[in-house]
Amino acid sequence: MSERVVVPRNRGFLFFDSHPAGCARLVEDMWRDTPPPARDTSGKADAGAERPVALVIGSSAGYGLAATVAGLAHVGVRGIGVSFEKAPDRRTGTAGWYRTAATAALAARHGHDFVFLNGDAFGDDMKDTVARLVTDRFGGKVDYLVYSVAAPRRTDPDTGEKYASVLKPVGAAHRTKTLVFDGDGRPEVTSVETAPAEGDDIRQTIGVMGGADWRRWVERLAERGLLAEGFTTAALSYIGSPLTAALYRRGTIGAAKADLERTARDLAGYLKAYGGRAVTSVNGAAVTQSSTAIPGIALYLGLLRRELGDGLVPPVVQLTALWDQLTGAAPLDLDEEGRVRLDTWELAPEVQAAIGDRWQGADNGNIAELADLDWFRTQVERLYGFSVPGVDYGAPVETDVPWPAAT
Template identity: 55%
Template structure:
């Protein structure tokens, strides 16, 4: 037991709070209305189940469909110097809620890019769950080791073709102010490395491994998370190195359908809406854009990751028809890219300092959401109380 206080450097908090992280999962769980599952509980594999959209999709699947299966995250345990990562504590809390609900889910802590992890997960599926109905791919990482060559590739967040200068949102001493970001363009090696990490190569390896192991259920569906976003942030996102990776991911859906699945299943990319996640806060100017978007939409217009996850499951499960664009991508971002909404954000972007001053609740909301990613500033948590930093990873199903 120890008193835990945040150790923060800009948009990075190097420790997390176990009680706050657990409370965040409980809030997510409670925000999704349960449904009475009909028929056999689907088997799902969620890659990236400890944070962001992956966690929201897992929890929504548990609450709405009673899913069974495996979630993979890559988190660090507590040691003498630091707490465990927030994803470690979130996974432990999720497993506790699954157990209370009488569910059946296994959590694997391992590098999802590694062949050894694929072998381990396929073994768990074959022994305990059987063929997979849904594979959700929601991985974000600064690096990936190519399992074929052993080469380590590092992703970068840079524009492509031209330098990028933009206003940005800073929080010195926790108070919002507008700064600036200047990024040099990526070279071809950096762009290619980012595609290697964040593109669709690993997604294809997972689907192919399931197919080779005869672990594709009839009507198998796989979905990989993507993002398009606003033209305001396009130079650093959709037109940048990350955008190149997302293009590769989206093209992979077609290749999976043609070369691997055929009539055995479906492969989609899912264009989600804006969200405050550990991945998104690392992207320059996204914090400011998200705050201004929240200012335009307000609390009632904002679609949380839980809202979007429920919508996604309804589309994947056939409860309602998929909302597809001309490229066959499932779209969950209509609320964000509505023309009137984007016009509103564009007007605020013209003078962001004045926009923040006029609506200080918006940047305060963003800062609170960012801190909650690490278990801080969660309502109802008494941070003056000592907490147990050493929490066991959920036991394997036997």
């Protein structure tokens, strides 16, 4: 037993420990907020049908976690989630470690056969482990693969080359407004300049965040005869506002996202032999551990929340809509580039115009009025299991939570 009181300690938006009970409660709330499974005309849940087999690569955080919870709670998938999280040791485990344990417990409670694996999704060893599980446990066929991996580095299994992604503009340095909080939690609107990409920064970032690993997952499964007829795969992506485009969509990360979209088109052709499909899903803005690292995103999200209030669509609701499109419960709604668009609420012209006005006028004197700072701070804290309603943070909590066994 390793019970102790876990208190939030952080540097900026990075917290050094995570709260197990808070992380678990967050996952329970996500499950509760997921629309229930589709029902047939008799009004009964379709519990007797054989459940589809799904893989979620990057299942422990952000939109990958939302895809996992929505897949389980709304569709009732069986299958495997893959993530890379740190076990409890001198410090607590990572938040994703505790979220995975909570997701596994909920899946078991609701009778879903879903296995969680911890390791390097980029490596072929993990792909081989997943392939064996699909063969031995899930009938030898995969119906869906959702790809949602955000990582700083990747090693190419074929060449051994190590890639490192960077967050930089392309062509020229870029200065942007951003939001920071001092040690006492006071907000400050400041500006930061990011140097432009140089050398092979773009190639390196594409090597990590582009479509190469997604393609490898699909092809390795196909080589083993594990793709079901009608196999469908989606990689989760983001476009974002013109206000953040210089660092995101037009920057090195944007080059990687463009490569992801090219990969989707290539895979769509490849999967025709299976009657299958490949798409990218462009999701709307959310506070995630990845997004908070991008200069300007904190300010943008605070402004967006103040403008939209409860009109800001949670990730689990967006991913429920994606599952409906992937499974055929709703028509597949693609834009002219062949992408599923779940971000139209965010990028509506009137919304972006209002955010643009707020952005231009934001300073230290009015930021508390223009942006929902309390909401943003709370969302960041909840990434690590803090500030979750219903959790007693003064009580000791067990931190040595085991990774869910594949029973």
